[in-house]
Amino acid sequence: MRKRTSTAALGTVLVLGGIAAGAAPAQAATSGAALTGTAPACVHRSVSNDPGGGVSGYLRNTCGKTMRVKVVVKYWRDTSCMTIRNNTSKYVHTVGGRYDRTVTC
Incomplete structure (x- = not known):
């Protein structure tokens, strides 16, 4: 059971990391x-x-x-x-x- 929780938490981190990585170019394109x-x-x-x-x-x-x-x-x-x-x-x-x-x- 503990292993599943760790895997789910890792999956969440990977998804969030993907979102953050995807958002960076859009923010970099804005000036100021x-x-x-x-x-x-x-x-x-x-x-x-x-x-x-x-x-x-x-x-x-x-x-x-x-x-x-x-x-x-x-x-x-x-x-x-x-x-x-x-x-x-x-x-x-x-x-x-x-x-x-x-x-x-």
């Missing part, structure tokens, strides 16, 4: 600060894909503290890392690409 994870829900996103390509909208911080976030854009350069003070908004806009996600940085 390293991505640290999806931004929390208190950073409200009102971002849409423009019909001709590009992303535009607002990010609003209601987290109770200053947050540093960036918008990850598919098929285009990500936005820079932005500092958004509590209870303020920032406008984001790109000329090309599609909205992917908002992350902390």
Whole structure:
């Protein structure tokens, strides 16, 4: 029984290692600060894909503290890392690409 548990734990480590290895090239392709994870829900996103390509909208911080976030854009350069003070908004806009996600940085 103990051997099975060890094998299962090893399998989990290998799977996680594969995910981490697969994620590295995508993160390396982004410019600037390293991505640290999806931004929390208190950073409200009102971002849409423009019909001709590009992303535009607002990010609003209601987290109770200053947050540093960036918008990850598919098929285009990500936005820079932005500092958004509590209870303020920032406008984001790109000329090309599609909205992917908002992350902390």
